[in-house]
Amino acid sequence: MPRLLKFLHYFLLGRAQRIFGAQALTALVLLGFGASVWTTLRDDICEQEVYIVKEKDFRVWNPPVWTSDRFVAEALELRAPEARNEPLNSLDPNLIDHLLVAFESHPWVERVESIETRFPARVDVKIRFKEPVAVVDPTPAIAVDWSDSATPVFHGGESERGAEIAESSGPVFEKYVVDAKGYRLPDEYFRANPSAYRRFPIILGIRSTPVSGAGQCGDPLVVEAAAFARFLTVADAIEKLGVNRIIVAKKRGETTPVYCLKTEGNATVYWGTFAATKDGEPADQDAVRQRKTRRLFAVAEKYGTLEDVPPEAAAELDLSVEENVAGK
Numbered sequence: 001m002p003r004l005l006k007f008l009h010y011f012l013l014g015r016a017q018r019i020f021g022a023q024a025l026t027a028l029v030l031l032g033f034g035a036s037v038w039t040t041l042r043d044d045i046c047e048q049e050v051y052i053v054k055e056k057d058f059r060v061w062n063p064p065v066w067t068s069d070r071f072v073a074e075a076l077e078l079r080a081p082e083a084r085n086e087p088l089n090s091l092d093p094n095l096i097d098h099l100l101v102a103f104e105s106h107p108w109v110e111r112v113e114s115i116e117t118r119f120p121a122r123v124d125v126k127i128r129f130k131e132p133v134a135v136v137d138p139t140p141a142i143a144v145d146w147s148d149s150a151t152p153v154f155h156g157g158e159s160e161r162g163a164e165i166a167e168s169s170g171p172v173f174e175k176y177v178v179d180a181k182g183y184r185l186p187d188e189y190f191r192a193n194p195s196a197y198r199r200f201p202i203i204l205g206i207r208s209t210p211v212s213g214a215g216q217c218g219d220p221l222v223v224e225a226a227a228f229a230r231f232l233t234v235a236d237a238i239e240k241l242g243v244n245r246i247i248v249a250k251k252r253g254e255t256t257p258v259y260c261l262k263t264e265g266n267a268t269v270y271w272g273t274f275a276a277t278k279d280g281e282p283a284d285q286d287a288v289r290q291r292k293t294r295r296l297f298a299v300a301e302k303y304g305t306l307e308d309v310p311p312e313a314a315a316e317l318d319l320s321v322e323e324n325v326a327g328k
Helices: 002-020 022-046 071-076 095-104 188-192 194-199 220-234 285-303 311-317 319-324
Strands: 058-060 109-118 122-129 132-136 143-145 153-155 176-179 202-204 243-250 257-263 268-272
Touching (some): 071 095, 188 194, 202 220, 220 257, 268 285, 268 311, 268 319, 285 311
Antiparallel strands (some): 109 122, 132 176, 257 268
């Protein structure tokens, strides 16, 4: 058997030389030599400045204004401890995986869409950022009375400026910004620019103490109210109808929250439940919501604005009755 292998070796090598000529053998020799040289010089080459990625070499596409100027630095600080003190090298085969974990851990990031390295050292990052949809103000100053009457009564606690909350004797918690999933977002930008809070509706009536820092709020009521704020934003009720406050309440003896909307001119809309039910059974929630929205826009068109609805027509702003109306 060894003689047969030796014969095949010299036979095939000889045929390769006859067919491809001396160039093939030369290429094989140079390839082996190149591999040896790369093994020897690899560390020196990889450590050259053109391959080292610094913070300034990152390009993040279209970051929203409320992200920090230190967004990249903050993300890099979220790398695994063992990688945090190592230089970033564009030739590192694990670089993109490490960066993916770091950026997806940042509280402003919904999803990393792509990370690509360039030469000389540069990294392009495309991200889908979380979007603020509402401001939660947990100051317990709104008293809500859902009596047995057909029309609920929301009373007390609001100042003349409407969007702000009057002082109360209870504890005062800081307001915070949430996305459509009720995730509390970093608020450094909003604290430095208080007027930015006015870009979003304010959710009132939340009684739970907000968690510190960004992350899930842990209150299902916040999650549902944030989803409601997102729905109203997409439906253009925030912008076109001037809705700027969402008040959360519960009827006595019931666990399902109900909602009242307030406009900039202090018109009151009784929305009812967001996760609509009918006779104790789940209803077609989207159909009910869309029907309420159409009715709200129809009322605004009929009177010019929601603020112009006369007192004798206030029942037209009670959308809770739509929950028991057959779909149209």
